[in-house]
Amino acid sequence: MPHKKVLVVHYSQSGQLDNAIKHCIAPLADDKDISVTDLNLKPSEPFPFPWNLLDFLSVFPESVYCDKIPLEPFGIDKNEKFDLVILAYQVWFLSPSLPMSGFLQSAEVKEWLNDKPVITFIACRNMWLTAQEKMKVLIAKNGGILCDNVALVDGGNAFETFITTPRWMLTGKKDAFWFFKEAGVSKSDIKNSARFGKAVKDALKEGKEKSKEPLLKGLGAVNVNEKLIMSERIGHRSFLIWGKLLKKLGKPKSALRRFFLRVYLVFLVLMIVTVVPFSLLLRLLFYPLMIKKLRKQKAYYEEPSGSENYKEKNE
Numbered sequence: 001m002p003h004k005k006v007l008v009v010h011y012s013q014s015g016q017l018d019n020a021i022k023h024c025i026a027p028l029a030d031d032k033d034i035s036v037t038d039l040n041l042k043p044s045e046p047f048p049f050p051w052n053l054l055d056f057l058s059v060f061p062e063s064v065y066c067d068k069i070p071l072e073p074f075g076i077d078k079n080e081k082f083d084l085v086i087l088a089y090q091v092w093f094l095s096p097s098l099p100m101s102g103f104l105q106s107a108e109v110k111e112w113l114n115d116k117p118v119i120t121f122i123a124c125r126n127m128w129l130t131a132q133e134k135m136k137v138l139i140a141k142n143g144g145i146l147c148d149n150v151a152l153v154d155g156g157n158a159f160e161t162f163i164t165t166p167r168w169m170l171t172g173k174k175d176a177f178w179f180f181k182e183a184g185v186s187k188s189d190i191k192n193s194a195r196f197g198k199a200v201k202d203a204l205k206e207g208k209e210k211s212k213e214p215l216l217k218g219l220g221a222v223n224v225n226e227k228l229i230m231s232e233r234i235g236h237r238s239f240l241i242w243g244k245l246l247k248k249l250g251k252p253k254s255a256l257r258r259f260f261l262r263v264y265l266v267f268l269v270l271m272i273v274t275v276v277p278f279s280l281l282l283r284l285l286f287y288p289l290m291i292k293k294l295r296k297q298k299a300y301y302e303e304p305s306g307s308e309n310y311k312e313k314n315e
């Protein structure tokens with residue numbers, strides 16, 4: 001088999017995404033006929049972890065508008081040719097995290113992505129649909145062809161993760177407490193992501209990546225919760241409006257913007273205690289009427305890899 005080259009791009013704060021993508025690509029990294037180029041993105045100005053509340057909120061306008069942030073040099077030859085590119089990213093405010101947005105707007109990237117099959121690999125809380133739509137645009141702008149998407153999410157329900165994810169982000173504590181499960185993607189989901197790497201390895205051996213068709217069908221790569229589709233849409237609309245306003249007020253650290261960020265925080269809390277319960281009630285009432293449309297949207301968001309896992313079950 002001709003030697004195959006894979007570029008894997010990632011960035012992680014707590015190490016969750018790094019760990020997940022490491023498990024995923026292990027079958028590739030162990031193969032002598034495949035070389036994996038590992039690109040760990042480093043923002044020129046590192047983001048804090050754990051975050052304080054205002055810093056956490058302050059990145060939302062730039063995240064939502066996918067601003068280009070400066071990154072440390074990649075240390076990879078601009079003219080390097082890859083057979084496949086894997087972009088591992090986490091979601092920040094329903095958008096690709098800023099390091100990934102910055103990467104996809106860097107000059108070198110067109111050379112690496114143009115006309116190449118691209119796999120996106122997400123590890124986040126549970127809301128990634130809008131972020132993936134933005135990734136599709138950024139990948140297409142570089143001439144890349146999205147052939148697969150894997151999404152690993154926190155297995156807790158919306159209420160649990162609404163508590164455990166911010167606790168983890170703001171304190172660094174991820175452990176189980178009271179009746180809450182440990183935050184983040186489960187250890188077994190992370191371990192099992194090796195099945196994607198194995199499928200990619202087999203596909204590379206047979207030259208299937210050249211077809212730019214999905215390589216990960218039948219492996220349960222994604223599973224869209226249709227109940228979250230409306231929530232993402234409403235949330236994103238509000239992020240766009242507030243994000244535009246906050247960006248107009250100055251740079252993330254400017255005093256005026258920090259002041260209005262506090263106003264936004266009050267708005268957010270009011271929304272959570274008033275509008276969110278009301279919209280949940282509306283969702284319950286109208287769900288039966290919308291089910292057909294939501295199922296169609298679910299199928300759309302699950303493309304290209306799909307949620308079926310017939311291969312996993314057969315193994």
Ligand SMILES: Cc1cc2nc3c(=O)[nH]c(=O)nc-3n(C[C@H](O)[C@H](O)[C@H](O)COP(=O)(O)O)c2cc1C
Nearest residue numbers: 012013014016017090091092093094124125126127
């Ligand atoms: C600023 C910020 C915003 C986030 N927004 C979302 C979000 O909109 N949807 C989501 O599912 N997860 C969200 N998360 C969780 C991340 O996607 C991710 O699961 C978490 O940050 C751990 O990733 P790590 O590998 O960088 O540690 C957010 C995290 C941060 C830090």
